[in-house]
Every structure is written in structure tokens, then in C-alpha cells.
Amino acid sequence: MLDVLPLAGMTVVSLEHAVALPFATRHLAEYGARVIKIERPGAGDFARAYDDVVRGRMSAHFSWLNRSKESFAVDIKVPSGRAAVEKLVAGADVVAQNLSPGAAARLGLDAAGLLERYPRLVAVDLSGYGPSGPYADRRAYDMLIQAESGLVSVTGTPEHMAKAGFAAADVAAGTYAAQAVLVALLRRERTGAGAALSLTMLDAITEWNGYAVQFAEHTGRAPARAGVGHPSIAPYEAFTTGDGDSVLIGVQNDREWARLAAGLLRRPELGEDPEFATNRERVRNRARTDALVAGVVGALPTAEVTARLDAAGIAYGRVNEMADVLTHPQLAARDRWVEIDSPAGPVRQLRPVVEFPDAPPRLEPVPGLGEHTEKILTELGYDGAELSGLRADGAI
Structure with a gap:
């Protein structure tokens, strides 16, 4: 061939x-x-x-x-x-x-x-x-x-x-x-x-x-280092479940935040709370935003966290070690x-x-x-x- x-x-x-x-x-x-x-x-x-x-x-x-x-x-x-x-x-x-x-x-x-x-x-x-x-x-x-x-x-x-x-x-x-x-x-x-x-x-x-080049061009400063988080989006961070697993949750827009608030946090009112309803405010209040998510995720087993995220249509990923990648089910299935x-x-x-x-x-x-x-x-x-x-x- x-x-x-x-x-x-x-x-x-x-x-x-x-x-x-x-x-x-x-x-x-x-x-x-x-x-x-x-x-x-x-x-x-x-x-x-x-x-x-x-x-x-x-x-x-x-x-x-x-x-x-x-x-x-x-x-x-x-x-x-x-x-x-x-x-x-x-x-x-x-x-x-x-x-x-x-x-x-x-x-x-x-x-x-x-x-x-x-x-x-x-x-x-x-x-x-x-x-x-x-x-x-x-x-x-x-x-x-x-x-x-x-x-x-x-x-x-x-x-x-x-x-x-x-x-x-x-x-x-x-x-x-x-x-x-x-x-x-x-x-x-x-x-x-x-x-x-x-x-x-x-x-x-x-x-x-x-992205960082353009950010610096137009602000005069570099994007902040954020570990596995995102300097301009919140919540976009790794959170530890009650089982000790690390799950990275990424919310890209305000509609997703509303779904996360209702589906994962079980607090739908946060979707309209002026301190959290927009990404600009969530970034401004990043510590409180992340604490809300971390409190819920840390109290739940991994299976319940991922089930809630799936039901709400929220993007997430397990923070895998390289050894986990060798047996990743998606790579194996394909x-x-x-x-x-x-x-x-x-x-x-x-x-x-x-x-x-x-x-x-x-x-x-x-x-x-x-x-x-x-x-x-x-x-x-x-x-x-x-x-x-x-x-x-x-x-x-």
C-alpha cells in the first residue's frame, strides 16, 4: 500500500x-x-x-x-x-x-x-x-x-x-x-x-x-503564571475529589458557569449572582470562585463529580500521570x-x-x-x- x-x-x-x-x-x-x-x-x-x-x-x-x-x-x-x-x-x-x-x-x-x-x-x-x-x-x-x-x-x-x-x-x-x-x-x-x-x-x-505575545503587546505585561489554571478564565483549575483524584474543570463562558452552578454545585442562584455571573467577576473573585468549586468537589467521590459534570455538559479531564496515558481507555479504544x-x-x-x-x-x-x-x-x-x-x- x-x-x-x-x-x-x-x-x-x-x-x-x-x-x-x-x-x-x-x-x-x-x-x-x-x-x-x-x-x-x-x-x-x-x-x-x-x-x-x-x-x-x-x-x-x-x-x-x-x-x-x-x-x-x-x-x-x-x-x-x-x-x-x-x-x-x-x-x-x-x-x-x-x-x-x-x-x-x-x-x-x-x-x-x-x-x-x-x-x-x-x-x-x-x-x-x-x-x-x-x-x-x-x-x-x-x-x-x-x-x-x-x-x-x-x-x-x-x-x-x-x-x-x-x-x-x-x-x-x-x-x-x-x-x-x-x-x-x-x-x-x-x-x-x-x-x-x-x-x-x-x-x-x-x-x-x-496569546501571551498579544496580551503583552496590548497590556504591557505578561499573563500571570497560573499553574494548571488559566490566567484569564475562572473556574479553570484542578480540584481534588473526595477520593484524592485530581480533576481539571474548565468553564469557558457564562452559560457554562450557570450550568456548573446548578449541576455540580447544586446552587443555581450563583448563575445569576453579580459577583460570579460573568467571567470578569469570577476572575476578580478567583479565590472565592475556586473555593466554591473545591468545597463541593472535595466532598464528593470522583464518580459523583464526573457524573454531575457530564450531566451538566461541562468540560473536564483527569490529571493523569504518564503511566496512566499508557493505558488510557480512549487511546486503546481507537x-x-x-x-x-x-x-x-x-x-x-x-x-x-x-x-x-x-x-x-x-x-x-x-x-x-x-x-x-x-x-x-x-x-x-x-x-x-x-x-x-x-x-x-x-x-x-
Whole structure:
């Protein structure tokens, strides 16, 4: 069925490491593209060694980000290795890189340089800050970008700021990179023209943090840190039930507040009380609003709380631990888990977020370092003697 996937027949060559670009190219692979991951011989993508929690042999990051790819281990700083990569690039539809600042340009593998040689190519540079400006030469990692973008300043509790609990800047940039490649390929189908694209982690996560940016633009201050609550809506908070469970209740508008007051609190008059009837007043009286809800929720078993919320049509969610997510009934009911092979053995992972009903996604193993090197070189026309020469050079 792979031949009916939308990117079937496309080849993506990616000089990638860490999270942002591997996140993008994994999605391209799942939709049918052949993704060839360029890695350094001996060490590979440094994300392979972030930890060894996958059966003591592979990092959780690498397992998550690299299924359905081929690993081509070659030293691009060795002339013969660089020549092999050039042969590979010449037949590619997409070439992407997130190397250290300036490294790709020195090797002639930056997007602009590639497009000059291959006008139909879609070439992507993904960086922390971009090729110009005072931060152009800075190394960039996810947590640093979260800090620079202001995300850390609005995340956490009133007393303590925090970073997001996942690589938010990386994932944001990877999402935009995959989107940009798809749009550029569509444009190429229509015009025949390739594209040299540049995107940054800072731009991506600042866009995702757009509410806080707009809030600061128009008030001169940042939204208050509110833990798991919401700085501009009340009640929107986690409350502890009589069973000790934590349930996050979110009221989005005044009609919902009236339903919550009648259905959960069993005090319908609060729906019209001028101190609580509007969100502006509930936020102004946040402590009292939350205390009303907490008093009722804390006196009831979880089953009664959720039954009342369901009957009233109020949005809520259990505050789960990650172990709970592994057995989440909704994920199980929708068959969201799949087993993927890897160098560490079979691993359970989530299926792609979007799938075509008539074309199952490409879900193939996580590659071992250099697993496909000789296969790819043979496809490029290298014979046994030439492969021996590459080994002698230290290129592979």
C-alpha cells in the first residue's frame, strides 16, 4: 500500500540531529517519502545517546523520532564522503539540515547553495535563530529557546517559572518544517520551481505563544503564571475529589458557569449572582470562585463529580500521570498504539496523528546506526573497490 501514500516516490535526505528536524522528517516518512538520515560514523545522531531507557540500548528520544528512516553513516568532512553525499543529494526531492550555525554553508549544503545547483530541489535550513541578526551564530537548544521566547516566563506557578514538560520549541519548529516541505512540493508540482526555505525554533515557538505575545503587546505585561489554571478564565483549575483524584474543570463562558452552578454545585442562584455571573467577576473573585468549586468537589467521590459534570455538559479531564496515558481507555479504544521494531527490540509507539483511510501510514523500524550505508552506496553505483576506498578514507 506504500505506493498510494501521498509522498510515495519522494526522496528526502536529511542532515539531522536531536529533535526538531527528525520530528519533521519522521512525518514525511510516514506519508510515504524515503527518508535517508545522514549520521556521523561511530557516534551518529547524538540523540541516540541521550539516555538508554529503551531496554538499556536506545534513548527514548531516538526511538520516538526516527522510525521509518534509513541510516546512512558517512563523514561529510572527508572529501570522498562529501562526494557520496553530493551524489545522493543530486537525486533527492528534499534536502534538509539542522547542523550547527554555518556548518552547512561551509560544506555547500545550505538551502541557498543547494538550490543554485538543483533548481527543482526543496531545500530546508532549520536553525535556532536564523542566518542573520545578532544571534545568528549562537548554538540553540530547546530549553534555551523556550527561555528566549518568553515561554518559560509564563509557564509554571505564581511562585516558580518552568519550562514546558516536552521539547516545545523543537516540536513547533519540526511541525512547521514538515508543513513547509509539503507546501513547497505542492508549489513545485504546479510551477516546476524548487525552494530554499529557512525557519527557526525562535520564530516557531514565539508564534505558538501568540496569546501571551498579544496580551503583552496590548497590556504591557505578561499573563500571570497560573499553574494548571488559566490566567484569564475562572473556574479553570484542578480540584481534588473526595477520593484524592485530581480533576481539571474548565468553564469557558457564562452559560457554562450557570450550568456548573446548578449541576455540580447544586446552587443555581450563583448563575445569576453579580459577583460570579460573568467571567470578569469570577476572575476578580478567583479565590472565592475556586473555593466554591473545591468545597463541593472535595466532598464528593470522583464518580459523583464526573457524573454531575457530564450531566451538566461541562468540560473536564483527569490529571493523569504518564503511566496512566499508557493505558488510557480512549487511546486503546481507537487503536492508537502500534509496535515498531528497533535495534533495541520491539517498541510500542503511537500511530501518526492523521492517517489516510485508504492508505495506511508507513510504520517501519527505527534504524541502527549506518544500517543502510552500503545499500545506499550500491544504489548510487559504488562497486566493491570504491566501497573499500571509502572505508580506507574513513568516510564510512
